[in-house]
Amino acid sequence: MKHIKNTLKLFKLDWQRIFKNPIATFLIIALMIIPSLYAWFNIKALWDPYANTGELPIAVYSDDKPASFKGKEVNIGDEVLKNLHENKQLGWKFVDSKQELDKGVKSGKYYAGIYLPKDFSKDLLSFTTGEITKPKIDYSINEKINAIAPKIADKGASSLQAQITDQFIQTASSTLVSVFNEIGYNLDSNLVSITKVRNMILSTDENINQIDKYTQEVVALHGKIPELKTKLGKANEFVGYLPQVDALGAKLVDLNDKMPTIKEQAKVILTLQEKIPEIQNAGKQLAMIDEDFASVEQTMNEGINEAKQGLLIIQGVQGALPEIQKLGDQADSLATATSEGAAKLQEALPGITSSMKVTLQAISTISSSVASVVEQLRNNHLTPEEREVLKQQLSDSLGRQQAVIQQLIQTMTQIQEAAGNQELQPTIAKLNTVNNMISVLKAKVDSLDVNAITDADLEAIQNTANDIAATAGSIDVDAVSTMVNNILTKLISTISTAQDLLNKAKQIDFAALLSSTEATVSNAIGILEKYQAELPAIKQEIHDANVLLNGHMDTIVNGINKGADLYNNELPVIQEKLGLAASFIQNDYPGIKENITGTLKTVNEKMPDLEAALDKANDLIQNDWPNIKSGLHKAAEAIRKGEKDVDLGEVIKLLKMDATAESDFFTKPVEIAENKIYPIANNGSASTPFYTALCLWVGAVLFSSVATTDFYLDEKDRGKYSKREQFSARMMTFLVMGLAQALIVTLGNYFLLGVDVRQPVYSVLFALLIGFSFMMMVYVLVGLFGNVGKGAAIIILVLSISGGGGNYPIQVSGKFFQFINPFLPFTHAVNLLRESAGGIYWPNAWKAIIILAMISIVFCVLGIFLYPFIEEKTKKLANVSHESRIFH
Template sequence: MKNVWTIFRTDMLHIRSSVIALIIAIGLILMPSFYAWFNIYANWDPYDSTGDMKVAVANSDKGYQGDLLPAKVNMGDQVSNALRANDSLDWTFVNEDKAKSGVESGEYYAAIVIPEDFSTDLFSLLNEGTADSGKTDKTKARQAQLVYYSNPKKNPIGSTVTDQGASTVRQQISDTLTSSVAQTAAGTLDSVASYLDTDQSARSISALSANLRRQSADLSDAADLASSYAGLADSAASLLDASGKSMERTKRSLQSSTVDMDGITGKLGDASTSIDRVNANMADGLDSAANAFDNVGDNAEEALGKPAAGSANTAAALRAISTNRIRPMIASLTQYRNTLVSIRETLHTEPAKAAIDRAIADVDRTLKRLNATDTKINDAADQAEAKGQAINDSGKDIAAQAQASAQSIRDLNKSYQDNVVATLSGVTDSAKRTGTDAKALVDETTSALADVTGRTDGSGSAGALTNIKELTANIDTAHDTLLEQSKKLGETADKLDEAMASGGVEEVRKLLSQPTDTIALAMTTPVTTKRIAVYPIANNGSAMTPFYTLLAIWVGAMFLSIILKANVSDRISAALDRPRPWQLYLGRGLTFVAFSLAQTTVLGLGDLLYLRAQATDPLLFMLCLWWSSLVSSMLVYTLAAVFNTVGKAICAALMVSQIAGIGGTFPVEMLPGVFRQLYPYLPFSHGITALREAVGGFYGNVYWEQMGRMGIYLVVALLIGFTLYTPVTRAMAKTSTLISSTMAMN
């Protein structure tokens, strides 16, 4: 090792003995620091100095005025005023032509042009456009556009900064519009809050709840009414069907007078409202049944007056009258009675129930007479079969009974009008006081009923029956819908009462009592981002310190390989005691390492003490720099010493590839694929990772792992130096001689 130290001491003495050499040595030590410091300081906080970058703004907006927004609004002027108060860029306000020419000449980094129809397009949702056909078209909403001109040729980073400025303008416009709408909405909420502060609000809510419950009850009554009318319509249809069959039977068998079914059908179309039509249908049904019973008596008396030879036919005719005409009427009146019973169950007042009870009693008396008539006809038929002769006395008795039954049926019509119609009309009047939904549904039912009764156009009782069935189906639908709406109103009233009981109104009052600006801000910016830096770094300069500091170390090592001689001269070798090749290699290597460590010490202390770059642990920061300096200087020296000129070229290529491939300025993932593949194998990548740990903060053993990986390159350099120094140096000597012979290259 004596020869190694002799070479190192001799090199230092020779440099110190020459003033020029000493100046060059000092320059070698300081040069990497100046390179790093200038770059770090230049990147210390560049985005804080964008206020001097000129960006032209040309406002050609003519404004907007429409029916929904009668006051003229010029968003271009508002944007310009907002930019005048913004100092992030040097906004220069010119006309459109000067803005464009200024970007082309390089006077401005960029230009933002607000077109003349900017406000019109911005408020197009509030405006009625005109389609190509000349007709009003409300659907042509247009997106307002800003025209942005940039000049990347002037400066690529400047173009990126001005792009951000254009985004700021766009965001400013969006915030202005949203804020205006939010302020208006917040003002409305403030009015609501003021109202909630008064006692009148509680009384109004209570009154609203009571009204809702009352309307719910009215809708429920209307539903019950609809169901009742459906039953009445079914009874009317049954009576019409029974009386129609009776008239048809009279026409075919006894050839007597027929009942005018067209008249019945005509009566169905005379009603002015849907309820009147149902009532008319019922009255017509009862009248038809009474007329049919008038004919029943005549037909029975005629059949009983036939000679004895026709007794068998007389009995058959009598039974046919009972089966086909009287019993269907009994069934129809029974159905009518059941309907009245159902109506009574839905009523809530005693007078109304008493009226329906009277109607039921009238029906019972009529049914009793019809059953008595039916019994007498069947008894007469039995006598005719037994005696084999006509029974004139029975015929007169039956005729009288039939006339009494017919009159009883006619009395039912008056009973229906006096008791049933009068009672249900009272419920109808209550139903008319319900809300809009109930009215719409009743109107729909009325229209359906009018359509049904209006279509009885002389087609006989069959057409009337078909229409009445459709009427019944529509009334059933109305019943279901009314019940549903009644339930919804009841639920709404329950929720209002619950809110009042639980203090919900008080909660709303507290919410709306906040300042209008606060509510508007919450509406315009419902979501904000809370930025938490896991490893906070004070400024951009500190963040760039690892890259530029390590790069300066490698640059310093490259300068050393150019200025210092990589091989020991023959004169120095002659003064040594039988030097070996590895001693010569290490001796000059110590000189390289000493200069590199001196460069790094000045560089690192300048970063910490002069620039005040951030360092979580200054000692580990310096240790990483020294270790990187040792690795880089030995690697560069070994390549230059072993491979001479070719080795220096390899060092230059290695440094260039590391600058592009280590992700110093851009993330590695943004680099081309070839650099991403090289990244793990470059010594610079491990050094910068370790140094970033010392600057921003440590995670696990990342720092020491990266330091250990850098040591691999030191081992590789020493292996190359110890094994190849002598044989390769001799071979490269011939190459160096050939290069020197060109008289132009060294």
């Protein structure tokens, strides 16, 4: 119970700290919303990618010439163009020449081009002549413009091909069946003679022409032997370049392996982007100091002049003091001499007051002086020698300040003793406090190890300096001056009216008092003149820094924002493509290489045998085939005359059937009955589970990169709470962020984007479970292993994008991704969100729920148990990485 109570107390403290700091509150709210933007923008971009294919430019040109069919002129090309004018599926562009089409496709003006050649109609109708030539559509495509556009264009070309085929089948079948109807009615009266003619035609058409076609193909192949041998030689030359391809592939794989390191190093640009407001605020403050520097110089000069005037007065009093003391030796004029000395001291009081004021003002600036040195010591680019010089300069300055304070204390003590009262004691006590604090600060500075300066050491020095400045600033110099003046006035009055106080006046050591005052003022003047000598250089440095920073502020901010945009948007794309290329080199290329070399070896071995066989076949076709062909015709005629297998009556009955019904059957012999199970309205809604799960993991990684897993407590509170309690409290803060991110993205999906979700309540609940699980995993990884844990979270993210089966079925991915798919939490998160999107099949949903819940429990238990044992080792590892001056 104590553990739970302390954990809740620390959790409450976490959020109190957040809401007390406006910047922290703003960052927390931003980190709740930013991951959702990642999902919303991607979902909206993929909402209906095929709705605007009508804007995709596809060039079309027909060079088709009319062909004659059953006494009519037919131009299929014109019919195709006419139909395409009414087709809005793609952006058909009707160009005026084949040259314009080719140029437009090469330049990228058109994604693809479709060309119908001159003999398109003639070849399409060649089936009516018996010499069938398939018509060709010349389809060219520019695949480098875009990855998806060629697939859409291919679909358009295939659709055009199907459209032409359907139209052709419908027309041809309708025409042929109508002709067959006419033939069928005529066959009844000429059945015997027609049977003989039909048999001979079928025999010739089914055997001799087909064989003759094959012989011509063999002759053509024999003629291409020289060309094939030339291409084989080029292929053998290509094999010689394979070692260079291997070397290039190895470099590509090596670069892909280093990509996580490169990406981690580039992440520093995001930190700079978060610091932009601080950089801009620093520029404003620097400009303000640059503008007001003249008043600082004026104040410094006036203080030095006033101190010097006071010093002259004191020195004048010192010159007259011997005479005063000489007169004081005479008993009868002792009172007069003492009164005159006090009056002289009262006359020098403005100079003493000015010196005291200058001294205290110099001490009040100790905070800014120490802050400047502390900031320089934080600079990791300084060498140990340069840091030692800064440390010694600060120590010497503190020593001089301490000497001035001690001299001032001595002066005021002597004045108080001369007056015989304790009116100056509060001021003397404050000065003693300042003196002691300077001693403590000097000891801290002297004990610094320049090779191992920590932020805690520098913060302690800065806090002590601030306390010194505050204490010195609390002394009212004018009040002290008035008090000293009143003391001296009373002293003079007492000497004048009470001769019995003469003996006490003799005890006042005016020489020591004036000497102490002179030393105090001289030290103050020395300190101020040292600062005065450095003012021109400081002024020039501040002005140069102001011009450099504020003069290029827009360039700096724009550069940082562009760098962050490149890191967020372009670098993941490069990393993904590089990973695909490396995967190809590692997985697919070895098999392709082996196939190429093995196939070429076989072809080289068999080419002589193939060439000899084709020579023999070509000789047979050229010399013996005509006689063989004539003999085959005669044999076929004799065989067909004796065949009685075909029932011509059934054929006539078939030919006389309904032409319209049969034509429609040939065109579409099969109809498809479509049944949609778990329908989803659009592509954006179908992509929502993937991008929602992805944004929750990205949100967890992003928050772990910005927020720390360490719980900072004051020195007095550290012993009250165990490491497990601190770890558990910060875990609860991270989990609240994960739940908030999940709630925002799912509600935004439904109410802002209008995503089609069949079970919106379960969608929110499932997303909360996923956000909880993902944040638990990332927090434990980062809390236990630091930067290594962040790297592991990023690796899981990369593997999840490729192996989670989010946008493409996992079955079309490589074997490696199919293997890791069941082990990725991302896989089960996407599957669970898909259930609420299309309709829940509870056996699948419960499986994903149990897996995600078990992952959360395991990571929670392991994190709480292992943290006290691993924390020190993780910090040592982090300190080792800090020594590189690269990692924070």
